[in-house]
Amino acid sequence: MTKRNALERSVPGLAAAAGVAVVAAIGLVWGYAPVEAVLGLSQKIFYIHVPSAWVMYAATGLCAVAGTVFLATNGERAEALAAAAGSVALRFCAVVLITGPMWARAAWNAWWRWEPRLTSVLVLGFLLVGHAVLRRAAERTPPLSRFAAALAILALIDLPIIHLAVRKWRGHHPTVLGAGGGGVTTEMAVTLGVALVAFTVLALVLLLLRYRLEIVRREVARRLVAAAATPPPESGGTGCPPRS
Amino acid sequence: MSAEVLTVAAYAALWLVLTAYVVGIARRLSRLEADLRALKASQEPSRTPSSPPPAPATRR
Numbered sequence: 182m183t184k185r186n187a188l189e190r191s192v193p194g195l196a197a198a199a200g201v202a203v204v205a206a207i208g209l210v211w212g213y214a215p216v217e218a219v220l221g222l223s224q225k226i227f228y229i230h231v232p233s234a235w236v237m238y239a240a241t242g243l244c245a246v247a248g249t250v251f252l253a254t255n256g257e258r259a260e261a262l263a264a265a266a267g268s269v270a271l272r273f274c275a276v277v278l279i280t281g282p283m284w285a286r287a288a289w290n291a292w293w294r295w296e297p298r299l300t301s302v303l304v305l306g307f308l309l310v311g312h313a314v315l316r317r318a319a320e321r322t323p324p325l326s327r328f329a330a331a332l333a334i335l336a337l338i339d340l341p342i343i344h345l346a347v348r349k350w351r352g353h354h355p356t357v358l359g360a361g362g363g364g365v366t367t368e369m370a371v372t373l374g375v376a377l378v379a380f381t382v383l384a385l386v387l388l389l390l391r392y393r394l395e396i397v398r399r400e401v402a403r404r405l406v407a408a409a410a411t412p413p414p415e416s417g418g419t420g421c422p423p424r425s
Numbered sequence: 426m427s428a429e430v431l432t433v434a435a436y437a438a439l440w441l442v443l444t445a446y447v448v449g450i451a452r453r454l455s456r457l458e459a460d461l462r463a464l465k466a467s468q469e470p471s472r473t474p475s476s477p478p479p480a481p482a483t484r485r
Contacts, residue, residue: 222432223431223432276438276439276442280435283431283432287428387447387450391450394450404465404468407468
């Protein structure tokens with residue numbers, strides 16, 4: 182069960198690639214991308230805020246898909262993957278919710294506004310915290326895993342709401358990319374592209390590590406249950422459970 | 426608060442969140458893998474000097 186598959190064995194190589202990509206992205210942010218004329222230095226928050234949001238979307242989506250597979254098949258690997266993806270999504274959602282207000286303080290002179298996109302990201306944050314709490318509780322009460330999977334599906338429903346919030350309800354959150362966006366220079370686009378790649382590889386490494394942790398935790402729990410059920414040889418097989 | 430301070434604080438927050446996460450995973454994983462090794466060792470059939478290792482199944 183704990184035998185590492187090819188993807189898990191590739192963690193050291195991927196981690197090295199993530200390290201190189203992150204260093205390259207930071208170098209481009211501070212040495213190549215120009216300082217934006219209106220927002221000034223605070224615009225550089227954009228290069229970590231947008232990739233974090235992308236990873237948050239992707240990990241939440243993966244968590245919901247794996248959770249759905251778990252609900253349909255009761256498969257242990259799908260459950261472990263859902264737990265790992267939910268955990269990664271929560272960390273990047275935290276980064277989004279920390280870096281966003283820091284940019285807002287510089288640009289809007291306010292840490293927070295109750296506008297559609299910010300509020301829907303906060304709702305996603307609460308859903309991911311709930312998912313993490315249920316996953317932790319499910320380590321002792323396995324049926325709670327099904328509620329966690331249902332919560333992940335609810336989080337998936339929130340993703341299009343977050344994405345469309347700016348266009349449909351005209352909030353204050355800026356739209357930089359895509360139609361109707363403020364636009365970026367070539368240097369900014371290149372820097373953002375490298376940052377997106379760096380964050381994606383980094384998130385993949387974190388996901389694989391967290392998945393490995395989940396698999397090993399289950400194997401330890403299984404062996405502890407087996408050890409508790411098997412009487413020690415010197416007891417003569419009385420059937421008395423050993424002390425835990 | 427100036428834009429410079431806020432920008433540096435945002436990058437520091439990213440670094441803190443991800444470093445804490447990696448350290449947390451690494452510590453928990455190393456503890457679990459040590460537990461797993463110990464459990465595997467304790468659950469293997471014990472061998473005494475009077476009971477030699479089993480012979481290979483086939484010998485030519």
